[in-house]
Amino acid sequence: MIPLIWFLFAWLILMAVFALGTFLTVSVLLRYGVETTTTYISAAIFLGVIAFVFILTGSYLATVDWSQQINLFGSLKPALL
């Protein structure tokens, strides 16, 4: 049995790595990109989609009961039916 919250912690760690990658990517774009509208628009779309996914995921995850214990290999079949 694995506590469900462990998966949330793992996800948060991976999201921290993702945030670092995003920060570096946008920094490089804004530092070395040519000063054009395309540069700003592409950065805005990139960050906008990330914000949208975070808001959507976060608002769902806030409703989950994280105190559950899960059996990864024994409980999938009933869920599929």
Place this chain on the structure above:
Amino acid sequence: MLDLKKLPNLTADEKIVHVLRRHPLTLAALVVGYVVLLAMPVIGWWALKNYAPGILIHPYWFPLIVLVSSFVFLFIWLFLFQSFMDYHLDIWVVTTQRIMNIKQLGLFSRRVSELRLYRIQDVTATVTGVFHTLFDYGDVEIQTAGEQERFNVEDIPRPNDVTKSILGLAETERRKNLETAVEEFEGPEHGAKQG
């Protein structure tokens, strides 16, 4: 940010003639990647709703699916954007005096090289392949005098027009810098023999 009006070492009489990027068609694979990525959540939701509706209300399988799918989506989004950046940050700027090649090599590596137009000896445009021919894009190879140095401009639109334009500009620039061009063309050895 790189302001094209304030290029490094820009002289008063220097004008920008071309700002070149790879043809947008070279982004086709990336666009397909974006379409697939953006369709994935919709297809996934539809598949779960129709083939495994029990998972959508499951107390922990659905949260796990949300965690994994958001992670996968975001990282693919990041890698696709980095591919776009690789396209967007690679530029060739042709001015009335020089050609600048600014190339982004991954996230942490960048190469800026410059070539004076009067040093140009030969410019070759190459258009190879069906799509390249249909949409008129290809490579321009610039060879300089003096050294066996090549300067490649890849997958740019209208390579033949750009080649003509560069040759014209190089000719004008050579006339202006005749003395320096001759010295460079003959090389330091020739100069030493004469001396």
